[in-house]
Amino acid sequence: MQAADNAEVVLNTGSIGQPITYEKIPTHIYADSKAASSAVAREIADLIRQKQKEGKPCVLGLATGSSPKTVYAELVRMHREEGLSFKNVISFNLDEYYPMEPDSIHSYHRFMKEQLFDLVDIPKENYFLPDGTIPSALLQEHCRTYENKINAVGGLDFQLLGIGGNGHVGFNEPGALINARTRLITLDHSTRAAAAMEFGGLVQVPRKAITMGIAPILSARRIVLLAWGERKAAVIRGAVEGPVTERNPASYLQAHPNVTFIIDERAASELTRMKTPWAVDSVTWDNQMIKKAVTQLSQMLKKPILKLTDKDYNDNGMSDLLAQSGAGYEINIDIFNQLQHTITGWPGGKPDADDSNRPERKLPAHKRVIIFSPHPDDDIISMGGTFQRLVDQGHEVHVAYQTSGNIAVADDEALRFIDFVVDFNERFAIENTTITNKIFHDAKEFLKTKKDSEVDTPEVRHVKGLIRRGEAKATCRFVGVPNGNIHFLDMPFYESGTVQKKPIGEEDIKIIEKLIQEVKPHQIYAAGDFADPHGTHKVCWDAIEAAIGRLKHKNFMKDCWVWLYRGAWAEWDIHEIEMAVPMSPDQVLKKRMGIFKHQSQKDGVVFQGDDSREFWQRAEERNQGTALLYDQLGLSEYEAMEAFVRWRF
Structure with a gap:
């Protein structure tokens, strides 16, 4: 539309x-x-x-x-x-x-x-x-x-x-x-x-x-x-x-x-x-528009929300908002409270607490949670602090890695891994390794003569997928997720060997649908950054959305809330955020250590983009930037924050 x-x-x-x-x-x-x-x-x-x-x-x-x-x-x-x-x-x-x-x-x-x-x-x-x-x-x-x-x-x-x-x-x-x-x-x-x-x-x-x-x-x-x-x-x-x-x-x-x-x-x-529509034409001052206008005005004037005056509103094209809603101070109080209510240290809901002004329900006290991670590191990069909180607070957390992430592993990293496995098997004369050694041998021979324009063979993709799978397991172990709650979905659309993926298919959707039916989650977390409509995150979300569409009539889905997180490059706009999970300095460091488990994505990652920093640096700047913004708007000061928007189906 x-x-x-x-x-x-x-x-x-x-x-x-x-x-x-x-x-x-x-x-x-x-x-x-x-x-x-x-x-x-x-x-x-x-x-x-x-x-x-x-x-x-x-x-x-x-x-x-x-x-x-x-x-x-x-x-x-x-x-x-x-x-x-x-x-x-x-x-x-x-x-x-x-x-x-x-x-x-x-x-x-x-x-x-x-x-x-x-x-x-x-x-x-x-x-x-x-x-x-x-x-x-x-x-x-x-x-x-x-x-x-x-x-x-x-x-x-x-x-x-x-x-x-x-x-x-x-x-x-x-x-x-x-x-x-x-x-x-x-x-x-x-x-x-x-x-x-x-x-x-x-x-x-x-x-x-x-x-x-x-x-x-x-x-x-x-x-x-x-x-x-x-x-x-x-x-x-x-x-x-x-x-x-x-x-x-x-x-x-x-x-x-x-x-x-x-x-x-x-x-x-x-x-x-789009950014300041009230400066262009008359607008409908619904709650979301008011929230957007007030937070932007506060940022533009570098004044906390509670210090905004009627003159500030009048001087910046919002006199009709005052006419509709009354004194600026009343508007300030309302928006301040709404932002305050997005902050919670209990992303799974706080037991035995009044949840009328909290972003999540208190019941059930122990929720079943699925964190969908398009690649094997999006979970820890994008919501590592929240991930840890959910586990520490006793929820049954499942992590679903939607793709193998194999194309993001450099060739020399794959060769290092191959040499270790082959040398280990030869040194200790491991039996029944003929098939395994052939896979690694064929992968190594291809990589030794690979041209820039060539697509990785299935053997090479297998090796690179194993590397990323091992790193994801290490992260889950670090956070405290048991092996039985780690799911490698290996969605078929991804396995083309190139950046150009296959269209999403029925098999991809059924894989997601099957997991949701098995877990019957009270919460689903999914990547919500769709900057590239053909990118892996968007395709992974399309599969989740299609699966939820098929399951939404089920009784267990009536108790399921879906929360969207963003990637390492950008955060939700402040007026969009519906749940903000604060992190202490120690929790920020712990998240960094979790990201470090993904060794193949450090030190010159394949898909660096136009930002030369490593993923942990990008994530920390984004999380600290979100906390700083809340502080500048006049709310509590935290070291860092992860932000989420609820998707309603």
Whole structure:
């Protein structure tokens, strides 16, 4: 469902005819990426069909990366189910890594074939991508020829774009000029870091790429840019509301006469109409909106909530809130109390206590709990303090590791593990190790000659999975979870050997459903960070949501509450938090030691992202930041806090 689709937001300053336009690019906000992608796919399909009626080719500029995947999936569905033909489509992709073989698993040639071209009826001679194998001496001519081909077919009718965390479009990095042509560029460090997951580490990511320039992108008759998740929120605000600047190349799109940004609510969270909607237009002052406004006002003015005055409200566009709710002090007291009631040292409920103002029920006093962990370390990284509290307070805690996490283990770590096992077996002449030794031997031989573009063999994935399984067991032992309560689900969707996973299937959902039925939990904890709609966390949640949907009619599910935690990169906004579990300095250190059990994820982890710190450092900063925010709002001061939002089904 579309959450908002105002193309432009205008604030009247009181000077007639001199409005302030916040959004300089038409921006449509959708509740989620699926609905947004469907809308974009429909526009592309309509354009293709219109061109077919006119007997003309439809010239598309296409993007790669995670953002357009759902658009391509919907176009493929339309081809299969609605007869959408691509025979009149001519496409030109934005970019390609350099150097890059077209059949490499990292190649954009391969990406486009797997995501779209091989699944529809577009003629092979009708799609074009920059050539990552072209000799360097011929690159300049290749780039000129590429643009000439676009011009020869009449130019781009439609250009689909994503946006990088630093504002790049195509691979036009910060510093690119508005008149830049198609060329070879050096990739920004942040761009390479963002791609490290796909390549199995930063060192494997190419340092250069061929990209269509800003000028040919702006020559397209229609441009649509996609963005999903809160990690894109700041750069989207800069592109949409900020000045045109080479530091944010997407801001150049403000000069285009027919451009639209299609984004989800998380990517829109920093836009003025989403962050402070009361400063733009009249709003419905329900409790959630009041809570958001008061906490933001407190943060902006750097004043505790209880010190906010009527003047503070009036001076910051909230006079209608005062008119509706009365004195500011009464509003302050109400929101302060609501925040106070989110804090609890008893995440499973406090026995023999009045729970009317507590986030969790006191009964049953001893709850059955499932902590779903997408990877073998998300449990301890994201909610290690709460995890420990639940165990220490006598609840029956089960941990369900949804995937093996094997692709996040470096090759040299796997080789070290293989050498230990083989040497141990040989030294002590362990019997019945023929099969085991063959698995390790074959894995070692593959790793010794593995190419960067090769996918791990099943044997290597088995070894890497064992490493992560052992680390997860060590964490559970450290926290106090018995072996019988540790569940390795090994969901099939994950076991592709690459970052690109298989679609979630019936078997994945049934695995989750079976565990929930066996445990009959009073609490479920699950990862709620969905920045990447195709990421493992989101797919793991989709399986949980589907399983709960099938089971919600069961009597035991009526007593089950679901709590969502976030990952190591971001926390819930303060007005969203419904349960905050404080940690003492000793508990913070204990959580750190639990994270240390995951040795394969330390010292240069494969999927570092654009943050060079280790996971324990990220987690501690996030948890301490949450505690500091509560303190600044005028509540109790704690060393750290873990935060949760309740999902109601």
